[in-house]
Amino acid sequence: MGENREIQKGVWEGRIPVAFRLSEEDTDGERPEPVYLMVPRISYFPLHTEKINKHFLKYASEKESEEIWLEHDNQPLKWHYPVGLLFDLYGSETSLPWTITVHFKDFPEEELLHCVSKDAVESHFMSSIKEADSLKHRGQVINSMQKRDHKQLWTGLLHDKFDQFWSVNKKLMESSGDETFKYIPYRLYMVDRHYMTNLFRPLTEEGHHQSLKHLLLSAVPQFFNEDEEFQKHVRIHGTEPLLDTPILWLSENFSFPDNFLHLVISDK
């Protein structure tokens, strides 16, 4: 347990240096200096951009919209994806800080959802945890929890309190003896397409542990060669886990706070 705690803490403490710039289209006059922030990988942008929003609004040429949206390299960034997932999908370790452009105008309605307040993030976050628990325990663990436990999961994330979050989250991640997860909550992402997911059991009928490789073989067999070698890269929290890693262990320790494994597949 102690060993895993260190890993969970490592996942929790991952940060990405981000340089936020106001878009050129949003200011006629002086373009303000970028704002630099270390943003937690496991968190969501709207929980960190409040001050940036206020600061850049002073320079915005038109004030009709006070809601910001973010973009990197012409790619609008979904606020309801965790920061680390967005970075693994669109960013690069070789070009840091990650440059993100802040927009007020021309909201890309087709691509992004509006985020009216932090309440929207909370609803999304709690809904994801419920979805994950529906897969793992038919929703029985999350539904047996008290309202204050639900709140503690959210405030733990919101205020970056690892112990507060995990003291509740461990109940969602426990699997004792035969009572293991029914299915693994996971999503596979690639640039320019909807994520993939399906039902995947962590154990075979004989009780053998399924690995990350088994999951990938079932979900994206086209990315394996004849010798069953994976021809792409799979990344989570900025690392490439070994393909032999048992998927149950990965789910328990490497899931984002929303209880999903958000795995990014890329060419390099």
Added chain:
Amino acid sequence: MSDDGNESRDSKNTETEEKSTPASPSHVAETKIDVLLKPAGDAPIMKKKKWAVDRNKRIGWVGEFIKKYLKLTAQDSLFLYVNQSFAPTPDTEIGSIFDCFGSDGKLVLHYCKTQAWG
């Protein structure tokens, strides 16, 4: 049709058997799934409840469709729930929800005008 979806629901197959014939994205995009729409709370009943929906249509699209069908205004809120428990984000593909939460070859979605669960 949604061949690989139907059989994987309640069968006790192992995962490898379920996935032995993976569908390519283009194939997946063509197939439709049956969606059963049920009202919750004070939401009005829809005369036609069962609809065939493209797998790649989004939850938000279904929500807009229901609003139009029920002649709700753009200002009216509409919430869609899976398993009477969670609300997928509007940009979620129906197909991926069906794969995980469909049963008996169909996906049941509850709709309501106020937040019903969670």
